[in-house]
Amino acid sequence: MAKQEKRGRAVRHEGRISPVMGLIVGLLLLAAAGVAVYLFRAPAPTKAASESGPVLATRTGVDELQMAPEQVAELQVGEVKTQRFEQQREAIGIIDLNQDNAVQVFSPYQGRIGQIGVKAGDDVSKGQVLYTVQIPDLAQAASALISASGNLRVANETLRRAQALAEAQSIPQKELQQNQADQQTADAAYRAARKNLELFGLSAQDIEAIESTRKVDTEMPVRSPLSGRVTARAGAPGQLVQPGNNTAPVAVANLQQLWMVASVPESELSVYQKGQNVTVRVSAYPDKSFSGKVSYIGDVADPATHRLTVRADVADPQHLLKAQMLANFVIRVGAPVESPAVPQNALAREGDGSMSAWVTTDGVRFKRRVVQTGLVQNGLVQITQGLNPGERIARDKGLFLSNLYLITTN
Numbered sequence: 505m506a507k508q509e510k511r512g513r514a515v516r517h518e519g520r521i522s523p524v525m526g527l528i529v530g531l532l533l534l535a536a537a538g539v540a541v542y543l544f545r546a547p548a549p550t551k552a553a554s555e556s557g558p559v560l561a562t563r564t565g566v567d568e569l570q571m572a573p574e575q576v577a578e579l580q581v582g583e584v585k586t587q588r589f590e591q592q593r594e595a596i597g598i599i600d601l602n603q604d605n606a607v608q609v610f611s612p613y614q615g616r617i618g619q620i621g622v623k624a625g626d627d628v629s630k631g632q633v634l635y636t637v638q639i640p641d642l643a644q645a646a647s648a649l650i651s652a653s654g655n656l657r658v659a660n661e662t663l664r665r666a667q668a669l670a671e672a673q674s675i676p677q678k679e680l681q682q683n684q685a686d687q688q689t690a691d692a693a694y695r696a697a698r699k700n701l702e703l704f705g706l707s708a709q710d711i712e713a714i715e716s717t718r719k720v721d722t723e724m725p726v727r728s729p730l731s732g733r734v735t736a737r738a739g740a741p742g743q744l745v746q747p748g749n750n751t752a753p754v755a756v757a758n759l760q761q762l763w764m765v766a767s768v769p770e771s772e773l774s775v776y777q778k779g780q781n782v783t784v785r786v787s788a789y790p791d792k793s794f795s796g797k798v799s800y801i802g803d804v805a806d807p808a809t810h811r812l813t814v815r816a817d818v819a820d821p822q823h824l825l826k827a828q829m830l831a832n833f834v835i836r837v838g839a840p841v842e843s844p845a846v847p848q849n850a851l852a853r854e855g856d857g858s859m860s861a862w863v864t865t866d867g868v869r870f871k872r873r874v875v876q877t878g879l880v881q882n883g884l885v886q887i888t889q890g891l892n893p894g895e896r897i898a899r900d901k902g903l904f905l906s907n908l909y910l911i912t913t914n
């Protein structure tokens with residue numbers, strides 16, 4: 505009897521649902537009820553809502569699109585026009601001093617700077633004193649000239665008297681010959697002394713002044729070899745200078761004409777020639793251009809970049825350009841040409857690298873056509889092959905049409 509009661513309690517316990525399981529079952533029933541209510545109340549989807557929308561363009565053939573009126577209204581359809589294109593190349597380079605008219609004014613002799621009469625930015629003329637140098641060795645050279653000059657005068661006078669006496673047969677011929685040899689020696693010493701002073705940079709007038717006044721000034725001037733502007737001054741009074749120092753005390757350049765130095769691809773070398781006109785623009789003066797002419801084309805290409813140097817002489821009478829300015833150069837390499845032209849937005853670069861435009865005859869159907877392009881000027885692209893003047897094209901959104909063709913079906 506006890507065993508039966510125990511078995512009955514076990515059966516009742518197995519049939520009872522645990523609290524956790526009850527909670528899970530309740531949540532599932534609640535969620536199912538919510539879905540049922542939503543499905544009951546939600547309206548049935550319409551046919552228009554189930555579709556992505558009407559396709560406004562269709563393919564009518566290979567590389568052909570037929571556009572809907574609302575799409576055509578967004579395109580600028582127009583004719584291919586003829587445009588005048590300048591035969592020119594553009595390059596980026598720098599402005600530099602004309603090295604043919606720029607000089608580092610070194611001292612021709614060793615010494616110390618005595619005075620400096622100019623500063624950076626001063627305009628100087630040819631022959632103007634830039635600075636002076638105190639030269640101890642100059643005193644010895646000047647003394648040698650004064651002595652040689654006196655010896656020569658004595659030798660000349662002695663020879664003159666000897667020649668007069670020899671004509672009267674008052675002296676032997678041997679004495680006359682000795683006087684002639686003495687005069688030649690004195691003349692050679694005099695010429696050598698003058699040459700020695702010339703090595704110090706003295707002019708003939710300066711040497712004659714030393715010879716006539718017999719005064720020696722050890723502070724000698726260093727003059728400008730050309731007219732121009734002082735572009736740099738590194739010297740100071742008391743500074744030791746000598747020929748060949750790395751930094752010259754003064755640098756002078758003629759700024760009336762500068763150099764344009766640009767680097768161009770070697771593949772374009774055949775289009776460049778000396779004498780071609782150049783237009784130069786710099787960011788400092790965006791509304792102003794400077795004119796020049798090509799004066800030099802490099803003889804050696806850079807082995808790393810395969811580019812060559814093209815140089816032009818650029819006039820700058822107002823001294824607006826500065827050396828090492830970054831500049832844009834337009835070089836005219838030929839006579840202007842008349843060619844079909846289209847806006848840049850009318851073209852699309854295809855996956856194979858070719859350029860295409862979309863041509864139409866009725867303004868609704870458009871056909872893609874591969875074109876060859878050339879120069880780009882004033883927002884227009886030169887068409888060298890593929891389009892003729894008068895043909896109608898989509899003048900913008902060329903890339904849009906190419907992409908639309910890819911996603912459009914027949």
